[in-house]
Amino acid sequence: MSGRYLKKRLVGAGYSAGIFNLAARLAPSGRYLVLMYHRLGDFPEPFQTPVTIGDFEKQLDYLRSNYRIMPVAELAGSRRENAGADSRRLAITFDDCFTDFHSRAFPLLKKFDIPATVFISTGFVDSDRVPWTDELNFLMKETAVSGISFGGKEGGVKFQWRDTAGRLEALEGIKRVLKRLPEEERAEIFQEVRERLAVSKKNPSRILTSDQIKEMSAAGVSFGAHTVNHVILTRVEPERARREIEDSKKQLEELTGVECAGFCYPNGEADDFNPEVRRMVEEAGCAYACTVLDGVNGPETDPYALRRLWTSERRLPFFAARLARTVVGL
Numbered sequence: 001m002s003g004r005y006l007k008k009r010l011v012g013a014g015y016s017a018g019i020f021n022l023a024a025r026l027a028p029s030g031r032y033l034v035l036m037y038h039r040l041g042d043f044p045e046p047f048q049t050p051v052t053i054g055d056f057e058k059q060l061d062y063l064r065s066n067y068r069i070m071p072v073a074e075l076a077g078s079r080r081e082n083a084g085a086d087s088r089r090l091a092i093t094f095d096d097c098f099t100d101f102h103s104r105a106f107p108l109l110k111k112f113d114i115p116a117t118v119f120i121s122t123g124f125v126d127s128d129r130v131p132w133t134d135e136l137n138f139l140m141k142e143t144a145v146s147g148i149s150f151g152g153k154e155g156g157v158k159f160q161w162r163d164t165a166g167r168l169e170a171l172e173g174i175k176r177v178l179k180r181l182p183e184e185e186r187a188e189i190f191q192e193v194r195e196r197l198a199v200s201k202k203n204p205s206r207i208l209t210s211d212q213i214k215e216m217s218a219a220g221v222s223f224g225a226h227t228v229n230h231v232i233l234t235r236v237e238p239e240r241a242r243r244e245i246e247d248s249k250k251q252l253e254e255l256t257g258v259e260c261a262g263f264c265y266p267n268g269e270a271d272d273f274n275p276e277v278r279r280m281v282e283e284a285g286c287a288y289a290c291t292v293l294d295g296v297n298g299p300e301t302d303p304y305a306l307r308r309l310w311t312s313e314r315r316l317p318f319f320a321a322r323l324a325r326t327v328v329g330l
């Protein structure tokens with residue numbers, strides 16, 4: 001029996017025996033998970049995310065019978081509230097939702113009556129623009145060229161690809177290079193990248209419209225701020241960072257008529273926020289902020305640096321195992 005086969009069998013057995021559920025129950029008390037989802041398509045899409053709407057439906061069904069699903073705002077409460085609480089609690093969040101969220105994920109959330117929070121960069125609402133990282137996904141999928149170089153002044157950076165795997169690797173590489181740049185320079189170089197990729201087709205994707213946001217907010221979906229322009233807050237001047245945070249919160253509140261308690265740092269890695277940015281979010285009146293740092297939260301967690309769990313795992317037993325492992329802290 002191969003090691004891989006054995007692992008598969010054991011995970012399957014653990015899943016059917018409810019071991020993962022037991023693991024979550026035995027974890028130190030007061031812990032909670034915040035799941036992070038992005039786009040969900042009808043089939044696995046390597047340029048977006050492999051998790052499909054069908055996988056999501058199965059995951060929701062599993063989650064609602066094995067965890068208590070709550071809004072992030074309720075979980076990110078005080079140390080006192082979380083101490084001693086059951087560790088089978090979790091929240092579901094989505095970043096940068098497109099119009100298809102409304103037709104695909106929203107009906108499932110309604111059907112199962114599951115609370116979810118969506119983080120939106122308000123500057124893209126009702127426009128034909130999308131955050132540059134999503135635009136780059138589209139351009140790299142569509143381009144007919146097999147390599148580019150850009151940023152000529154300092155000798156430039158060069159990427160080449162032959163197949164889909166190479167394309168995906170180049171996509172991640174280009175993102176890494178651009179994310180390190182100050183926002184203004186990043187925007188300039190992105191234009192250069194766009195020209196080099198020479199895609200004439202227009203990106204058909206659109207961020208959620210204001211009508212969709214209003215409808216879903218009225219139906220109980222929570223919306224959280226995610227800046228206006230999806231800028232990395234440590235790559236802009238502090239004054240701009242503050243405006244991006246405050247304006248996105250205000251614009252969402254105007255749109256939904258509901259107080260916006262949540263914030264999510266664009267890109268959300270350790271370098272993408274700092275104590276100054278964190279303080280701005282708190283001063284803007286948000287009650288918590290999400291990162292993309294992997295892990296579980298507990299009574300000791302700073303509510304302005306919530307860890308989240310993202311998994312591309314499509315098979316339910318492995319998805320269940322990943323959650324249980326994270327709750328226990330493995």
Ligand SMILES: [Zn+2]
Pocket residue numbers: 095096226230266267
């Ligand atoms: Zn985002």
